[in-house]
Amino acid sequence: MSLKEIIPQKLKEKFQNTEFEISVYRDELTIKFDQKNILKVCEFLKLEPELEFLLCEDITAVDWAKRKNRFTVVYHLFSLKNNFRLRLKADAAESESSTGEIKWSIDSVTSIWQAANWQEREAYDMYGIYFNNHPDLRRMYMPEEFEYYPLRKDFPLMGIPGSLSLPNK
Amino acid sequence: MGLESQLKEHGFFTTTVDAVVAWSRKNSVWPMPMGISCCAIEMMAAGDPRYDIARFGSEVMRFTPRQCDLMIVAGTVTYKMSHVVRKIYDQMPDPKWVIAMGACTSSGGMYRSYSVVQGIDQFLPVDVYLAGCPPRPDNLLHALIMIQEKIGKTKAADFKNIRRPELNIIQNN
Numbered sequence: 001m002s003l004k005e006i007i008p009q010k011l012k013e014k015f016q017n018t019e020f021e022i023s024v025y026r027d028e029l030t031i032k033f034d035q036k037n038i039l040k041v042c043e044f045l046k047l048e049p050e051l052e053f054l055l056c057e058d059i060t061a062v063d064w065a066k067r068k069n070r071f072t073v074v075y076h077l078f079s080l081k082n083n084f085r086l087r088l089k090a091d092a093a094e095s096e097s098s099t100g101e102i103k104w105s106i107d108s109v110t111s112i113w114q115a116a117n118w119q120e121r122e123a124y125d126m127y128g129i130y131f132n133n134h135p136d137l138r139r140m141y142m143p144e145e146f147e148y149y150p151l152r153k154d155f156p157l158m159g160i161p162g163s164l165s166l167p168n169k
Numbered sequence: 170m171g172l173e174s175q176l177k178e179h180g181f182f183t184t185t186v187d188a189v190v191a192w193s194r195k196n197s198v199w200p201m202p203m204g205i206s207c208c209a210i211e212m213m214a215a216g217d218p219r220y221d222i223a224r225f226g227s228e229v230m231r232f233t234p235r236q237c238d239l240m241i242v243a244g245t246v247t248y249k250m251s252h253v254v255r256k257i258y259d260q261m262p263d264p265k266w267v268i269a270m271g272a273c274t275s276s277g278g279m280y281r282s283y284s285v286v287q288g289i290d291q292f293l294p295v296d297v298y299l300a301g302c303p304p305r306p307d308n309l310l311h312a313l314i315m316i317q318e319k320i321g322k323t324k325a326a327d328f329k330n331i332r333r334p335e336l337n338i339i340q341n342n
Contacts, residue, residue: 141249141284142249142284143248143249150283150284155283156283157281157282157283158281158282158283159282159283159284160283164248164249164283164284165248165252166248166251166286166291166292167251167252167255167256167292168292169291169292169293169294
């Protein structure tokens, strides 16, 4: 049995109350599940002796614009032991504040992989997804005083005039 | 029988102070290599033995702005980087000149995007715009020759009312 079958099977045994959407595309395994379980699932994938996903290669996000759960956070993991890549997906939780502003958030996995620190900062900078319990959630690329999230679908390509400062001539 | 014809036999000639100063200044332009991205590779190639920027007296690429009089802005300038470029330019002693090397610095180039300044002339006085993506080293030499021609025409009086950087700009940043 290959890892493509072993991993879903192990996850289903361990987390019996959780739904896992499993898909294989171009020989790559993708698992989608509820964001509440992100910490537990990641910890399991890292610590399970047979799997050992020690390397968190990338964390990014997808903006679905008009969908109800607007943002999906994507994790790319790699197992050095098995030479196997795994993709995890989870929709960020939506919550509306009393002023009507919608905030998207998901638990940070920095406690599991230190490498997630900058990856999550990048996703926060570009999409405005808040990572709960992140040790240092600051902007990564854009200036700190910048007020927008440039990779969102509703952000204009040429930016918002006056939002980025230039030196005096 | 003027002064010139008398002195000629002894190896002298007459000229103006302005002409001597401009001549010496233009043949010893010290560039500040503001290499930000791929254009910097071509700028480095301009310094190698094949193209040899030393032939034009500009081989002394100083990495401190305080010893330079020509800034070669070679690469994509983002809004975040623009403050750094300006701060370095402000530290260069007067008189000073700027080459906008390549499409990105001149107009934003292929980066028609929210993060890239669409032409550094929005915050710097540019003397020569250099086309190409990236421009060849000999193209950079051509820009340098144009700068030299420009410097050769200057007089000391031209720099009388030069704009000094305001001190608070440097302190606040």
